[in-house]
Amino acid sequence: MLNTSEKVKKSISELKNQIIAEQQKINKICPPEQGKEKRLEERLEQIAQQRGRAMAYPYLSDGEGFGPFTKLIDGSVKYDLIGGIGVQLMGHSHPLLVEANLEAATVDCLYSGNLMPYDDIRLLMDTLLGQIKESRLEHFWFTGSGTYANDTALKLLWQKKDPAYKIIAFKKCFTGRSVATQDITDKAAYRQGMPKAVDVEHVPHFDPRNPEGSLQITLNALEEVWNKAPGQYAAITLELVQGEGGLTFGTKEYYEGIFEWAKAKGLYIWVDEVQTFARTRRLFAFQHFGLEKYVDIVTVGKALQCCGLFYTEELNPKPGLIAGTFHAAIPALKAGNKFVRHLTEEGFYGENGKIAQLEKSFLKRMAALANKQGKERIPLFHGIGTMQAFEVGDASADITKKFSMLLMKKGVITYMAGDNPTRVRMLLPIVLEEQHLDEIFKLIDETIEELFT
Ligand SMILES: Cc1ncc(COP(=O)(O)O)c(C=O)c1O
Structure with missing residues (x-):
């Protein structure tokens, strides 16, 4: 351009x-x-x-x-x-x-990649990293999907905490459908017939029907899980607003309680913002809940139009661990940058x-x-x-689908x-x-x- x-x-x-x-x-x-x-x-x-x-739904569009x-x-x-x-x-x-689509049509190819990057990645990373200066997140890595952002996060955490490979996640969470994330995702039907790739324990998330008691219930479950294998966990991962799980979300105090517990145990905090990115009253849900000081690794996708993960310098992996052909398609990089700038500069948050x-x-x-x-x-x-x-009604799958x-x-x-x-x-x-x-x-x-x- x-x-x-x-x-x-x-x-x-x-x-x-x-x-x-x-x-x-x-x-x-x-x-x-x-x-x-x-x-x-x-x-x-x-x-x-x-x-x-x-298809799950009777929907098909040709672009209007x-x-x-x-x-x-x-x-x-x-x-x-x-x-x-x-x-x-x-x-x-x-x-x-x-x-973004029209400007990208003037570019000499469709994709930016790790070997031959296009300047659009620098511009987008500059916009994004400029929005999280108050956190410890310093780096961004592009991935082809939200699932692969989570896979990559897992690799960074495993390398750093080697040999502590176990992960703590939350009941009803969804992290994707790869060989690794299908184990973290808390749904047995999504991994039928699959061998186990990741050792995960699931603890209860916030209960909107028991807001007062939720933190203690989660902390008790965390202690129980920890006592099964002390020192063998690498990280705790969660969606601050569970998407697939039914849009469940806690409070600042709830998350602070969990994160203080995790930090005291030496666990890294991995927040999955693939769905929440740009959708709360701040650009990131971790900012919405005021959790900037806790997050070590944050994955994004969807509304950004491309996907990837933010991480601290401490989690920057050794050469060789992460690579890949694609960053994203150039129209997606351009649209992502224009969208984030528009949202952050035009009074959305x-x-x-x-x-x-x-x-x-x-x-x-x-x-x-x-x-x-x-x-x-x-x-x-x-x-x-x-x-x-x-x-x-009775909130059954049947009536909800009907x-x-x-x-x-x-x-x-x-x-x-x-x-x-x-x-x-x-x-x-x-x-x-x-x-x-x-x-x-x-x-x-x-x-x-x-x-x-
Ligand atoms: C919270 C969360 N994590 C990860 C994913 C996986 O992202 P993708 O479908 O882009 O692989 C999703 C997708 O719905 C999600 O909602």
Whole structure:
């Protein structure tokens, strides 16, 4: 982009405006277009055949969408409240995304890599590291996925603590699906038939139904786990807001209690922010909870548009341990940098920032809905920043899926999280406005009525 001529720059600007003008036409929900009703089902069937397994959700797009709206292949338009499980924090066709894609089109290749890096990695790392000066995190390493960021974190920790290889994680956590992270992820169904690669112990996370007692319960479990193999643990890993686990999150005091315990035992603190990055009232959830002094290693992905890990100088590995072909695709690096700069420079964070306002507005509506529908129908709701969840009826997987499917038919895409209880999960785009929320809550209300009558 540096050497792009004025003529190309002007064309990019014109093209950007034209693309946005086209995409902006996707601005309200609507049912499938006449004649295209069967298209979604047919194409998903073909994909199921090709991959040997059906998709989880009846969704397929060929790239049209604007703000919170996404257009499906059958011509229907829906609110997207899950954003590719957290990737689309900026909504669809955000001007900065269009700009990043067009600028990247002028670059001579698609990917930056470890052997032949492109300057975009320096620019992005500069932006990111500039945001965490009050922590001890000094370095960043790009990885191809959130899972691989966690795998790499594990390698750094193992090398440093060799031969203390055991890991402490939290019940219901999700860290990914690699050979290593499938053992840390607390779900037996995700590792059926797999040999064990990592020695992990799981302790209970915060319980929103027992906020006062949660810390002691976790500390008791930690002591019990430690006493089984004192000195053999390398680190404790956790999501400060559990994604797959049902959007469970604790308090500053809860996390401080755990981290003080971990530090006293000489454990490194590894925070998985693959989902939480950019979604709380601060850029990082560890900043939101004021835990800067504790974190040793932090993994990110999703909303950043690329993935990787931050670590302290102490954890900087020996030469040879980490490498790989790719950093990320150049449009992703450019978009990630533009997004983070926009979010941190344009008033999104802080107690009165745009994310706090969206959170407040969403939770206010949620409280009114729960009050109207009653405890039997909405027994629990909670959320932080752009991550929101609620329970429907007995919070079984069955009723939650039925609810989500009905709501999707009406024009709102959500997803599920957790087992026993299962919750409706939303990872909101920051482009939601008041009139969108009004319509979304009207549709949620109607769906609940339909489900229970
Ligand atoms: C907390 C957390 N860690 C790790 C991952 C894995 O990331 P990826 O799917 O990019 O490999 C996810 C994905 O959902 C996640 O939510």
